[in-house]
Every structure is written in C-alpha cells, then in structure tokens.
Amino acid sequence: MRLNTPRIPALTPAEWSPKATEIMSPFVADGRDYNVFRTLMNHPDLAKRWLVFANHVLARSTLPEIDRELLILRIGHLCRADYEWNKHAEISRYLGMSEALISSSKSGPDTPKLQPFYRLLLTATDELHTDAHITDDTWKALSEHYSVEQMMDLVFTVGQYNMVSMALNSFGVQQDSPRT
Known part of the structure; x- marks a missing residue:
C-alpha cells in the first residue's frame, strides 16, 4: 500500500447519507461493502454514475x-x-x-x-x-x-x-x- 492511512475515509453505514445508503443497499445485501465502495460514499453522486460504467466493464463486457x-x-x-x-x-x-x-x-x-x-x-x-x-x-x-x-x-x-x-x-x- 502506498499510504498506511486513508486520505478519504471508508464511511461506516452510520455515516452514510440517505443517497449513499440507497446506493450501497445491494452491496451490503450480498456482503460486498468493500472499502472502495465505502470510500466512494463520500461522493454518492459520483459513485452512482461511475458504478454504471464499472458494472459494464466488470459484468457486461464482451x-x-x-x-x-x-x-x-x-x-x-x-x-x-x-x-x-x-x-x-x-x-x-x-x-x-x-x-x-x-x-x-x-x-x-x-x-x-x-x-x-x-x-x-x-x-x-x-x-x-x-x-x-x-x-x-x-x-x-x-x-x-x-x-x-x-x-x-x-x-x-x-x-x-x-x-x-x-x-x-x-x-x-x-x-x-x-x-x-
């Protein structure tokens, strides 16, 4: 790891905004509440739009x-x-x-x-x-x-x-x- 401590925290569920909670609900439901997603909950609008593209690359790619x-x-x-x-x-x-x-x-x-x-x-x-x-x-x-x-x-x-x-x-x- 390049940094031993985060510059942007991986938010806990208690720290999530209502929008972040909505975005994270499918990830929490299947145990994929990884630090990358929890960190992105600092900017839920960005995360929501990025996840569409990321989902194509990871799950819908040819x-x-x-x-x-x-x-x-x-x-x-x-x-x-x-x-x-x-x-x-x-x-x-x-x-x-x-x-x-x-x-x-x-x-x-x-x-x-x-x-x-x-x-x-x-x-x-x-x-x-x-x-x-x-x-x-x-x-x-x-x-x-x-x-x-x-x-x-x-x-x-x-x-x-x-x-x-x-x-x-x-x-x-x-x-x-x-x-x-």
Whole structure:
C-alpha cells in the first residue's frame, strides 16, 4: 500500500447519507461493502454514475472473464495499486485462473512459457499504460482473436482500472478486513 492511512475515509453505514445508503443497499445485501465502495460514499453522486460504467466493464463486457481479469491484474500491478491487484487476484482464483497466470500479471509479457495470446493481452496493457495507445502490430494480432466490440472493451477495461488505481492510491483505500 502506498499510504498506511486513508486520505478519504471508508464511511461506516452510520455515516452514510440517505443517497449513499440507497446506493450501497445491494452491496451490503450480498456482503460486498468493500472499502472502495465505502470510500466512494463520500461522493454518492459520483459513485452512482461511475458504478454504471464499472458494472459494464466488470459484468457486461464482451471479454472472456479470464482475459478481463488478466488485464485488470496487469494494470493494477503497473499502477502499484495493491488494493486492486489483491481484490482481482481473489476474483481470478475464484474464476479458476492458475497461479502461474496470475503471477504473469506481475512479470509481464516476457514471462517464460506464457501462452502467446496472454502475452498479447499483457503487451496491450503495457502499451496503453506507457503510451495510451496500442501499437499496430499488437492491435492486428489481437484483432485476429477479438471482435471490434471486444477490442473496445479491452481498451476501456484497462482505462477503467487505470483510473480506479489512481483513485485507490490517491485516496489511500486500505485493504478490506478478512470476512469471518
């Protein structure tokens, strides 16, 4: 974690405004009242609008789940966003992603024995992070596997989680307490 204490607090339910309580009700109901959401309750209007886009990227994207998670893990690592990386490593394991593939999100496209397609995904993430642009060679290679919609979802996935990483790091969102 870049910050040991939050700059913006993760509000408790007692501190939520009526609008925040309404926004958080589905998250509380299924046990997903994570610190990222609780922090965003400091600005419920922003959170409500961001959640629509975030929901598309995480749950309605045209990308296969494993591909999406690899992109998220890589950008989280590149942004040094421990909260994001840890949360999505947990999701990746739940989805059945191997520990080797999860680890490749840290070692990057030069990871030995990495499948060529996963190497492409990591390369695209690195290019977006470094230059805000996917090179022609990488685009062409990915386009052999992905539709136009999937290519768009790839760019927006990396962009969304780059932005989220910036917020998590700058706000000082702390790791969630283990569930009992």
